[in-house]
Amino acid sequence: MNFFKYQGTGNDFIMIDDRDGNFPASDQAFVERLCHRRFGIGADGLILLQNDPEYDFRMVYFNADGAEGSMCGNGGRCIVRFAHDLGLFEKKARFIAVDGEHVAVVDGENISLKMSDVSGIENRGGLTFLNTGSPHVVQFVDDLESLDVVADGRSIRYSEPFQPGGTNINFAQIVDANTLFVRTYERGVEDETYSCGTGVTAVALVAHQQLSMPDPIHIQTIGGNLSVSFQYQGEDIFESIHLIGPAKRVYSGSIAL
Numbered sequence: 001m002n003f004f005k006y007q008g009t010g011n012d013f014i015m016i017d018d019r020d021g022n023f024p025a026s027d028q029a030f031v032e033r034l035c036h037r038r039f040g041i042g043a044d045g046l047i048l049l050q051n052d053p054e055y056d057f058r059m060v061y062f063n064a065d066g067a068e069g070s071m072c073g074n075g076g077r078c079i080v081r082f083a084h085d086l087g088l089f090e091k092k093a094r095f096i097a098v099d100g101e102h103v104a105v106v107d108g109e110n111i112s113l114k115m116s117d118v119s120g121i122e123n124r125g126g127l128t129f130l131n132t133g134s135p136h137v138v139q140f141v142d143d144l145e146s147l148d149v150v151a152d153g154r155s156i157r158y159s160e161p162f163q164p165g166g167t168n169i170n171f172a173q174i175v176d177a178n179t180l181f182v183r184t185y186e187r188g189v190e191d192e193t194y195s196c197g198t199g200v201t202a203v204a205l206v207a208h209q210q211l212s213m214p215d216p217i218h219i220q221t222i223g224g225n226l227s228v229s230f231q232y233q234g235e236d237i238f239e240s241i242h243l244i245g246p247a248k249r250v251y252s253g254s255i256a257l
Contacts, residue, residue, distance in 0.1 A: 002254050003034075003041060006082055008074035008111075008247040010194025010223020014041050015082045018048040018060075025060065025068075032066030034255070041255060044189050045072060047079050049086075052096055056089050059097040063188025071099040071133030073197020073243045077111040080104040081247040099133040109248070115201055115241040121209060125161035128206055132241075135167040136202035140211075144173040144181055149192045153185020170199040172207070179218040180207060194223030197243050204228035205238050216244075 001023075004015040014034055016023055024030055025048065034040045045063055052058040059079050063069040080093050084106050093104045103114045115133060122129045128138045137156055141147055153169040156162070169185045182203050184196035204217040208230070216229040226245035230238045 001257055004082060004252045005250040006078040006247060007250050008077045009221055009226055009245055011074035011196065012043050013075050013078050014043045014046040015079065016048050019051045023048055028066035031062045035064040044193050045069065045075055047075050049079055049082060055096045056093045057083050057095050059095055065188050067188060069188050071097055071198055073113065073115065073201055074195055076102060076113050077197065077245065077247040080111050080113065085249060109246045110244055111247045112242050112244045115243055118205060118238040118241065119236060121206060121236045130202050130205065132198045132201045134198040136199055137167050137169045138203050138206040139171050141171050141173055144171055144183055147171055149183045149185055157185060157187050168196065168199055170203050172203045175220060178214055179220065181220045183222065195221040200226050201228050201241060201243055205230065208232060
């Protein structure tokens with residue numbers, strides 16, 4: 001089987017051109033093995049690019065544990081780059097994912113991905129919660145560099161207010177008037193990742209609502225820099241949300257099934 005490896009600010013994905021529909025998507029153990037960093041290719045997730053009669057392509061995303069996941073923002077930017085590399089469109093793509101329709105624009109190294117509209121920022125058990133295509137908790141801290149993201153994130157991920165599905169957790173620190181440093185614990189990966197697209201989107205929206213941080217908001221992650229632009233309609237309603245940043249091919253290869 002041929003595969004391609006892409007990364008968006010250090011969030012890395014196995015890309016499969018599955019327009020023929022032959023990939024064994026129901027085999028969770030197989031997907032998990034491919035994502036394993038010791039016994040497989042190694043990735044934070046696996047993404048299938050499939051045909052769809054009404055769109056340029058369909059995105060099907062799997063977490064590193066092999067289970068089909070909710071929307072992945074960095075994965076969305078990576079599949080847009082993949083589809084562009086395959087020649088499926090020139091500059092603007094329209095595709096369908098688990099959370100609905102997305103539009104993206106390729107601008108040199110950067111991909112601008114339109115995210116789903118967001119409504120509702122909740123207080124759950126004293127924690128700020130919202131869904132940006134995937135469920136996220138946002139927590140502002142003072143010393144993010146020394147924080148044990150895995151231990152603290154895992155305790156929140158499995159806590160009662162977010163059961164049964166759990167949540168992703170983002171810890172954020174203010175850098176300046178429109179910049180934040182973010183680290184994320186991702187469910188499904190069950191570890192800290194170098195970056196999380198839906199996570200930084202969640203942080204940006206909460207920062208605007210709670211800290212009056214102006215649009216666009218710049219995000220620093222371990223894997224690189226992203227920007228989030230949006231229109232705030234009031235009453236916790238955000239529209240025209242765009243996640244902007246680089247997405248690159250790392251390598252391609254083949255693996256025996």
